[in-house]
Amino acid sequence: MVSALKDSAGAESERPVPRRPSPARGLGDRVFRVQLTASGVIVLAIMAAVGLFLLLRAAQALRTRGVWGFLTTAEWQPDVHRFGIAAVLTGTLLIAAVAVTISVPLALGTALFISDIAPRPLRRTLVSMVDLMAAVPSVVYGLWGLFFLQQHVIGVSRWLSDWFGWIPFLHVDGTQPGEPLASQSVYTASTFVAGIVVALMVAPIQCSVMREVFAQAPAGEREGAYALGATRWGMIRAVVLPYGMGGIIGGTMLGLGRALGETIAVYLIISPVFTIQPHILQTGSNSVSSLIALHYGDASTFGMSALMAAGLALFLLTLAVNFTASSIVARSRSGAQSEA
Amino acid sequence: MTVVDLEKGAPEDAPQHTSQHTSQDAPQASPQGTPGEAAAEGTPAGPAVAAAVPDVPRRIGGVTRSGVLSVFGAAASGLCVAVLLFGELAPFSGALGFFVTAYLSFLGLYAVLTGLEEDGQAVRDRVMTVVLWSAGGLMFAALTMVVGFTAWRGREALPHANFFTQDMQAAGPLDPLTDGGIAHAMLGTLIMIAIALAITVPLGLACAVYLNQIPGRFSRFVRTIVEAMTALPSIVAGLMVYAVWILNLGMQKSGLAAGFAISVMMLPIVIRAADVVLRLVPGTLTEASEALGAPRWRTVWHVVLPTARSGLATAVILGTARGIGETSPVLLTAGFTAALNADPTNGPMISLPLAVFNFVKSPEPTMIARGFGAAAVLMALVLVLFVIARVIGGRGPGHQNKRQARRAARASRRDARRFTELHTPGLELFATGSSGTDGDTERPERGTGNGAPSPHAPAPAPAPAPAPADGDPASRDNTPAPADGDPAPQGPPAPDNETRTGGAGGNSDAATGDAH
Structure with a gap:
């Protein structure tokens, strides 16, 4: 390789011909x-294999x-x-909805805090x-939710169901408004508790994506807003938030x-039920992934195929969500580059 | 958005603003106050109207005494209101409700307090600043609570030395904490993550380089897929390996299968992070390498990867931290065992998160204590990895830490010295003959040719770099050309040339040959 280069170099030194900047030259390249x-192909193949093998295995079920x-049966037998x-x-x-409802304000606030409010020396640490x-x-979050958070959330759950029980999804069966002696156990292991824990797990991811985009808001427009007399929050509302949408x-x-x-x-947190449970504060909930974790051990061959089908559904759902998300983020990023 | 409120006249406005700034920034405020003072002094009507615009700059951030007092006052009264409400209404129970009530009343009171001396916009700004501070505070409080709670509950199991040296084979659920431990899980985690790293690091980094170095439609497609896969549910990765390895190939559950599952999960994360880091490598560096004639693979190996080294290490370590903590892929593929098993290809194996999961499913308090102990160990492992990642990474590509900077400076000083020694006889000519390349062409010729006159020039030894590339005068003339007859700036280009030569090894002569 090197000797070949040397030869070609020697030949070229007589007549200076600029080297053609092609992506590949020589054997080594x-x-x-x-x-x-x-x-690249291997990685793509692995990723394709995930979908392919799930589909293959799920076909029987x-x-x-x-x-x-x-898609429409609630039981799992x-x-x-x-x-x-x-x-x-x-x-x-429902768990994802609760999680996102809680995590988005938290992540948005933290991202704005880090990008605009926090003292500069603190930002890297944050x-x-x-x-x-x-x-x-995630298992550490699960432990925390199960052994610490749950008992503290019961009060909030009870308050919500007492005062807002007339909203269908906040209703809890087996309780009367204003009845303080109702058993606390109807509020445990609910969608709400699981949602809070998941919210804490996803908030950092949301926060770092948002912060990256906020940090790219053009300095010229920020200063322009200040020059027009904006307060810091005014600047955030007029420049950073629209820019980082x-x-x-x-x-x-x-x-x-x-x-x-x-x-x-x-x-770890929910107690699994196999009926559609729209009451988020009430005990009992389920999710596709915990269904798989619950039943993979005792599944027959056909049961495994059914679990694979559930996994495939989850896979397709997350894939659709992620594709949408990454295309939105990519679009906002490319806009950032062209304006900066 | 505008501070300027044209309807308001100067007489109403000016005093308000001066009073607002009395506390700390009186000296700063006084020059700004001049328009108002001018109006008060009774200048003619025309200028007074123009001066009616209060030209007081908006405060952005910063701490004022009244601001601090408002925060503390509002906090104190918010707390009191919450205590009162809690005693009277009692709709909440538990500490959480109390904090929410106290916080809400604090916000309301703070808005009222600020509203006493500020306009509406400033009030909104102050309140939102407090809200954002508390969002950040809540986030980090949650982190501290999660980590602290795990460590606190782990305190029962952690002091026992046997917890780190024994497995659970001999210990039943009712045995005290002095029996049994998590050695099998720690070993399992190490083996699994080693397998996963052995797959992920070469494949992931190669794929990241591919995405950066060979642009095209296919690599864009691969990037899209990888980005979508970063949030692949980890249990799906486990299911996939279960389907392929255990159902299709008929293998048994083992550490190897778990390692595969973790790799499937880690791969997109590592690729994505490495891709971002590689994209930050300055184009000038790769272009310089290309301009020296290095083939692409040498450019990648000697310029791109070393430049991004710290960032790549960070990417890998953060991926490792994620992979270590994942339970669900291991749950499906590793099986479960209470015994120490060091053979990943044979028999079930267990990892730390899986052990935690199994411990806390038991109702026995000692098992739960073991679970928390294992979780604390896992958390400590992740923390250590994280700190390592921050220490070696955390800088942008191409940035050096102090030691690296010192080493580079030493190397370039050495090179500069050698270079000046090499050219000592011609120094004055370099200084005087400022124009023209022909002066340069002759100078080095004489410098190296005469070699002997220079007293301390070890002529043959350091010579290789510029001189005998191919003994061609044309090439000699090109090497010092950027220095342009001035000896001082000649230092910097020289080390650059030297390091490139050293780094690119056998390629150097080809590079010099091609440089023109």
């Missing part, structure tokens, strides 16, 4: 290029039950061929702490994608 492309039946993901999917979506929070294992939406959806797939923390 061709090998290099092939290796890199191969790694889906053929038996039919896609529509699979694969051995008598009565199974579907209506209940677990509803639970997944950013690392947000990253650390994203790296805390793509990041806010994209970050929210990325967090939603994570929230949909969360397994262990949800599994």
Whole structure:
């Protein structure tokens, strides 16, 4: 390789011909290029294999039950061929909805705090702490939610259901408004508690996406707003928030994608039920991923196929959410580059 | 948005603003107050109207005494209101409700207090600043609580040395904490993460380089897929390996399968983070390397990867931290065991998060204590990884820490010295003959040719760099050209040339040959 280069160099030194800046020259570069492309293909193949093998394995269950039946049945009894993901999917979506409702204000506030309010020397530390929070294992969050948060949330759940029980999804069966002696256990292991824990897990991801986009808001426009007499909050509302809208939406959806797939923390907290449970404050909930974690051990071959079908549904759902999110974030980023 | 309120006249407005600034920034405020003072002094009507616009700059951030007092006053009264409400109404129970009530009344009172001396916009600004501070505070309070709670509950199991050295084979659920431990889980975690890293690091970094170095439609497609996969539910990664490895290939549950599952989950995370870091490598560096004639693979190996080294390490370590903590892929693929198993290809294996999960599912208090102990160990592991990542990474690509900067400075001083020694006989000519390349062409010729006259020039030894590239005068003329006859700036280009030569190894002569 080197000697070949030397030869070509010697030949070229007589007549200075500019080297053609082609992406590949020489044997080494061709090998290099092939290796890199191969790694890209392998990664793509692995990612495709996830969907492919799930589909392959799920085919048996889906053929038996039919896609529509699979989506609309709430029970999970694969051995008598009565199974579907209506209940677990509803639970997944409700937990994710609670999580996003709580995490978005928190993440948005923290992102704005880090990008605009916090004292400058503090900012790097804050950013690392947000990253650390994203790296805390989900089982640790689950432990915290189960052994610490749950008992403190019961009061809030009771208050919400007492005063806002007339809103259908905040209603709790078996309680009367203003009855303080009702059993506390109806408020435990609920969608709400699981949602709060998942919210803490997804907030750092949302926060870091939002912060990145906020940090790119052009300095000229920020200063322009100040020059017009804006307060800091006025500047944030007039410049940073409109500018970072793509990041806010994209970050929210990325967090939603994570929230949909969360397994262990949800599994530890909820008590699984296989009916559609729209009351988020009431005990009993379910999610696709905790269904898989719950039943993979005792599943027959056909039951495994049914679990694969549930996994496939979860996979497709998160994939759709993530694609939307990353395209929104990418669009907001490319706009940032062109304006900066 | 505008401070300027044209309807208001100077007489109403000016005093308000001066009173607002009395506390700390009186000296700053006084020059701004001049228009108002001018109006008060009774200048003619025309200028007075123009001066009626209160030209007081808006305070952005910063701490004022009245601001601090308002915060503390509002906090104190908010607390009192909450105590009162809690005693009277009692709709909440628990500490959480109390804090929410106290916080809300604090916000309301703070808005009222600020409203006493500020206009509406400033009030909104102050209140939102407090809200954002508390959002940040809440986030970090949550982090501290999660980590602190785990450590606190882990205190029962952690002091026992056997917790780190034994497995759970001999210890039943009712045995005290002096029996059994999590050695099997720690070993399992290390083996699994080692397998995952052995797959993820080469493949992930190669793929990230691919995304950066070979642009095209296919690599854009791969990037899109990888980005969408970063939030792949980890249990789906476990299911996929279960389907392929255990159902299709008929293998048993093992540490190897768990390592595969963790790799599937980590791969997109590492690729994405490494891709972002590689994108930040300055284009000038790669272009310089290309301009020296280095082929692409040498540019990547000697310029791109070393430049981004710290960032890449951070990407890998953060991916590792995520991979270590994942339970669900391991849950499906590793099986469960209470015994120490060091063979990843054979028999079930357990990892720390899975052990935590299994411990806390038991109703026995000692098992739950073990679970918290294992969680604290896991958390400590993640923290250590995280701190390492921050210490070696955290800087942008190309930035050096102090030691690296010192080393680079030393190297370039050495190079500069060698270079000046090399050119000592021609120094005065360099200084005087400021114009023209022909002066330069002759100078080095004489400098190296005469070699002997220079007293302390170890002529043959350091010579290789510029001189005998191919003994071609044309190339000699090109090397010092950027220095342009001035000896002082000649230092910097020289080390650059030297390091490139040293780094690119055998390629250097080809590079010099091609430089023109």
